[in-house]
Amino acid sequence: MRNELNELTAFAVVASERSFTRAAVKLGVSQSALSHTIRRLEQRLELQLLARTTKSVAPTAAGAALLNDLSPALEQIDRALNKARSIRQRPAGRLRIVMSRSAAVMVLLPKLTAFVEAYPDIVLDVVTVTGPVDLVAGEFDAGIQLGEYIQKDMIALRVTPDLRLAVVGSPRYFASRRIPQRPKDLSDHRCITLRLPSGPYRWEFEQGRKSVTISVNGPLIIDDTHLVIQAVLAGAGIGLAYEEQVAEHLAKRRLIRVLEDWTPPIPGFFMYYPSRQHQPAALAALVNALRLT
Secondary structure (H helix, E strand, O other), rough: OOOHHHHHHHHHHHHHOHHHHHHHHHHHHHOOHHHHHHHHHHHHHOOOOOEEOOEEEEEEEHHHHHHHHHHHHHHHHHHHHHHHHHHHHHOEEEEEEEEOHHHHHHHHHHHHHHHHHHHHHHHHEEEEEEOOOHHHHOOOOOOEEEEHHHOOOEEEEEEOOOEEEEEOOOOOHOOOOOOOHHHHHHHHEEEEEEEOOOOOOOEEEOOOOOOOOEOOOOOOEEEEHHHHHHHHHOOEEEEEEEEHHHHHHHHHOOOOOEOOHHHHOOOOEEEOOOOOOOOOHHHHHHHHHHHHO
């Protein structure tokens, strides 16, 4: 198919220029190679497409008919290629991005208004999920994920500082219960659990050289951190969320933080994508807008 398209393009240029010399210059090939290409096309079609003399070249009746049918298709192909090149050069088009809802709220939304005003021709098609995603299999242009979950073969750029998790409960919940002092004390509490694709998230704690992983139990397993926070505010149990997500609730004493000395910083969110080669201008614009400076 590719050879046929090259041959038809060569024929169209020779027929339009009515000169092998000028057509060869325009196509960037030698005159002998161009003549060979046209002969190969004529042999395969079993038609003479060009009448040649020592002084001139002109399409035959069959050649003129082919050129008439071929020109609109070649012009459409040329427009399509120019459009594809413009995507590389001008920030425009649709970007499919995958991230958690937490990443969308903490990373994308604070910068969204400035981005859409600067790049009105870019459409961000955002899919929110919980847990890691295979970008290539999912046909995504990029994703935002915690650094520890990103595959090693991805290009990754930091979009937040390190984060901390916070274990929280409401004053109402703790009014009749002892506040946990160590991770193992959680076994005596109702815990709201976040669901990952691999199953319920096991709570991880660290203090100095001690690392503890707890499989908590409780009345609710759910796949969104913001819903976890709402359940905790309602007094349903203890939950785990990012410090930034509950900072206002803590400041207004709507929530109580526990086990703070067991939750050290973790790698923050990173924007990641498969390759730097031939990066669309729209993706480059989004990377520059979200990256941590």
